[in-house]
Amino acid sequence: MSVELPFAPVDAVIRRNADGLRVSAGSAEELARRIQTHGASLAVxxxxxxxxxxxxxxMPSDFGVTHVxxxxxxxxxxxxxxxxxxLDIDxxxxxxxxxxxxLAEILEAYADDVAAAAATLARHADRRTVKAEDIEMYFQLAQYY
Known part of the structure; x- marks a missing residue:
């Protein structure tokens, strides 16, 4: 699956939530992939x-949004x-x-939540870099809640 979302803005979202941690290219790519999957399912x-x-x-109301x-x-x-x-609609x-x-606003809020949690996981692992494995771990842990 090709990723439609450029990595640079996703990297910026991670950085604003990373509180000084470095951000690997792999983490931006992984989060962009996850954002795309989530966005496509919301559109369906x-x-x-x-x-x-x-x-x-x-319309915005179809996404549950009243104010854009x-x-x-x-x-x-x-x-x-x-x-x-x-991607997944007719x-x-x-x-x-x-x-x-x-939808962009919803996906950005989603990305903020994931990025903040990934930064916490990176710190917990005693690393100074948010990696793709932190994004992946977030979603593994989220399955249990």
Missing amino acids: AAAEDATADGRKTL SDKDQLELPVAPVDRIAR DSYRVAMDARVA
Whole structure:
């Protein structure tokens, strides 16, 4: 599976949560992959909601969002998030611009949570670098909760 999301903004999200720790390229790649998978599954659920309402356009409300932030305030770029949204849904669906921004905001919050936990795991392992294994460990631990 190719990753639609560029690694640089994902790296920036990890760094802002790493509190001075270094960030490996592998951690940004792993988190980008996880963000993509999560975003695609959210879009599938949103498409089901839109279909239930008789629409072919995904709206922010389909993602459970009532207020959409300014896209310039987000680290994750909207264009790749749009591609992520379309990965697992039918080509006949459209994704409204504010829905793209809403999804980017959701995915960035998700990335912040994962990155903060990965930084904690790196510190617990007595390392100064957040690695892909920290991202992976977060998801292994999350399965139990």
